[in-house]
Amino acid sequence: MKEHLTKTPPKTYTQDQAFNASLKYFKNDDLAARVWLNKYALKDSEGNIYELTPNDMHRRIAKELARVELKYKNPLSEDDIFNLIKDFKYIVPQGSPMAGIGNPYQIASLSNCFVIGNSGDSDSYGGIMKIDQEQVQLMKRRGGVGHDLSHIRPKGSGVKNSALTSTGIVPFMERYSNSTREVAQDGRRGALMLSVSINHPDSEDFINAKLEQGKVTGANVSVRIDDAFMQAVKNDTEYTQKYPVFSKHPKILKTVQAKELWKKIVHNAWKSAEPGILFWDTIINESVPDCYADLGYKTVSTNPCGEIPLCPYDSCRLLAINLFSYVENPFTKKASFNFSLFKKHVAYAQRIMDDIIDLELEKIDNILEKIDADPETDEVKSIERKLWINIKRKAEEGRRTGIGITAEGDMLAALGIQYGSEKGNAFSLEVHKTIAIEAYRASVHLAKERGAFKVFDAEREKENPFINRLKEADSKLYYEMLEYGRRNIALLTIAPTGTTSLMTQTTSGIEPVFLPVYKRRRKVNPGDKDVRVDFVDEVGDSWEEYVVFHHRFKQWMEVNGIDTNKNFTQDELDTLVKQSPYYKATSNDVDWLSKVSMQGAIQKWVDHSISVTINLPNDVTEDLVGELYLKAWEVGCKGVTVYRDGSRSGVLISNDEKKEEDTPDSNILTVFPTKRPQVLEADVVRFQNNKEKWIAFIGLIEGKPYEIFTGLIDDEDGILIPRWVNNGLIIKNRNEDGTKRYDFQYKDKRGYKITIEGLSHKFNPEYWNYAKLISSTLRHGMPIDKIVDLINSLQLDTESINTWKNGVGRALKRYVADGTKAQGQTCANCNSENLIYQEGCLTCKDCGSSKCG
Structure with a gap:
């Protein structure tokens, strides 16, 4: 008689078990524990939780990466990989890779971001609807999406249908925005970037589209600006817009005063933090993939945060290297950066990223199998199926990666270097130059072991400025690349690392520290023993105030023998900050022009782009915003976004400048029909x-x-x-x-x-x-x-x-509407009243914590 073996079901944990274990893992950091548990812990659609702490997740990821490694020479072992990624110490897969690698409960992509697009009949309604469907299909698989609208006919131009004339770009912005709002991604909304060329006759309408409250709320918007327009702004001359854009034989021509249109961009960015700017000629001229533009790699738009310019149907996966972990003897006079270990780990990071592409190809095969098994007709499924086939082809052919960093601010502080200073900018530049050289060296070595990306052609790349920078910095690397090729078409980025930095317990991405110290309140029963009552609110509830330190600021205190449990006065806290390496190095302290210059210098060593926001106080002038944008173009930034404190709370309802001052959006009443439509x-x-x-x-x-x-x-x-x-x-x-x-x-x-x-x-x-x-x-x-x-x-x-x-x-x-200021509420983390709504969540602008419940 045969013995029947049954597979033991995987162990599950309750919400409380997993939260308490992860809270201990994060050393009582409540926010980090909740972020990990809600976003990244392995769970099924019924809510069963299969991982107790992040190290269970790291083991899951390491197993899968080690399985891929066995396909190639000199494989890394599971323990090798685990030791690189555990505790978020060195190498951190971001977002989709963290949630999706080894996850059998979701049929989803490992790509963080995609760009889609059309050619040929893209201006037809059919083409426009195709993009709408592709966008939704990608978002339901957890991806952020970007696409460009420059192909759409300007408002009022002739069309051969019953409408007779085109409605222009703005209605389609609203359509795509609404589609984004409809798609849920594991409890969060989709993310969308819409872009348009400044050369398009409807670009002014695009720039103004988000001024009306409630319009295009599901998308970020950015304007693609060319050098000719910027030169016309500097010279105060006219600029000619065309449709089709940049056509030698345009159907429509429109002449505008460049400086007037520029002022609208600057005013709107000052007023509502959008549009962002993409310096398109810089992006295209520097782009390595655009050396293969005629083979389908022409860059057309960016992902929602702007750090990955992409061609249609290409995608990218993100990974961050924790810079703080390479500082030895942090916050002491002996502090130094271990460049030797860092170089070794950059190579491992590039290898892991290439492995993740193989895992992504498997995920896409699973998606295609799911589409084939769905009960819809082939006609209904055809667009989704072709979409994923196109994405798979680009991933196989180009093998694009997105290595970035986090903890730049903490790295500099740990070395005793002020963020934003000349010394700080110079050291950051050296770090990012090292990443570029070592990641490209690793990609060349991978090509030697695994083969180059399919369309690699050194002759095509010989005039590319980025490649020539590498050649000048390391000629041996360049000539090895000529001999063996490169495994990946493009490699580097600097993305925002919001939730990643919460789990690494460091500053975010390339940004400085937000605040090194702030106060928080907790409700207490004044009758209990050993309770201190610092504050009684208007309804009689008692609260104890206590200080919250940024994790690495607390580490600085411990290194210097300062009691972190002491009940400090505000004067004592101010004195502490002044003594620390975080003094004059917060996001509100750093000189804005210095930050733009730093971004431009580092951009020279990042083949994709950098996501960075210039935070400005509420009282800055529009002229300063214009100056920052102009400086960003001059120093070689690929894109720039500004956020003026409180700017989102004054969104306009029309172009009437008078209404702008008299009608803040929090008091606007929406006018509905008097009778309820059926x-x-x-x-x-x-x-x-x-x-x-x-x-x-x-x-x-x-x-x-x-x-x-x-x-x-x-x-x-x-x-x-x-x-x-x-x-x-x-x-x-x-x-x-x-x-x-x-x-x-x-x-x-x-x-x-x-x-x-x-x-x-x-x-x-x-x-x-x-x-x-x-x-x-x-x-x-x-x-x-x-x-x-x-x-x-x-x-x-x-x-x-x-x-x-x-x-x-x-x-x-x-x-x-995003940016709306919350009235009469305080942050549960730091008790600040400076709260705004972002994607339905209350976000504190003082400490950065977010509450979506």
């Missing part, structure tokens, strides 16, 4: 409270919430709706007795309409009554952030209704 577009929002599954149906008019129905999904009269349904219609109907009802209608995967009757009767009547009150405030145009504040202030008796209150607030927050 049919409304609707979003479906799911959330979880106290392990209960909840759902909200939000009726929209022009993308703005008009009404809401919400409650438990698994109520005894609950709603049965597939998880993939994210939108549909809310239809006003009548019952046989003449009473009103509201139905929800969606299309199933075959395209058939499915109707759920009587939303108003599906939920507990108490929820319905409160929902009617909220819907009434929505319909009268009260700003969403004010409604969220109102909901938060409700004093409700029962726990279930309070849970409902939290759910409704969470569902509506996603519609608050």
